[in-house]
Amino acid sequence: MILECRLNYNNKMYGKGNAYIAKIIGKDLKFKFKREFINKDIEYSNSSSTTWYKYSWDIKETGLYEWNEDNGFKSERRYFKYDFELDIMEFIKLEDIDIIEE
Numbered sequence: 001m002i003l004e005c006r007l008n009y010n011n012k013m014y015g016k017g018n019a020y021i022a023k024i025i026g027k028d029l030k031f032k033f034k035r036e037f038i039n040k041d042i043e044y045s046n047s048s049s050t051t052w053y054k055y056s057w058d059i060k061e062t063g064l065y066e067w068n069e070d071n072g073f074k075s076e077r078r079y080f081k082y083d084f085e086l087d088i089m090e091f092i093k094l095e096d097i098d099i100i101e102e
Contacts, residue, residue, distance in 0.1 A: 001059045007071045009053040017071035021057045024064040
């Protein structure tokens with residue numbers, strides 16, 4: 001499943017921003033979750049003196065994920081479950097994430 005950034009990023013007003021998707025793999029005392037970050041693909045286009053960035057991620061595993069986007073002006077953090085076999089994504093609330101350490 002390919003997911004694309006929801007916020008706008010450019011080198012004039014927002015900067016490249018902090019956008020990531022990470023698979024949640026456990027609990028962490030400092031950061032709440034242990035995460036494996038998914039590599040993002042970056043496309044860009046130039047319009048006069050402004051460079052616009054567009055990010056996308058290719059999710060290839062079933063699991064719980066954190067999707068964070070922060071362009072310096074607006075910030076969004078969302079969580080979702082993804083089933084690779086069925087290709088189904090379901091957004092969930094932070095409080096509904098229950099991680100059992102093995």
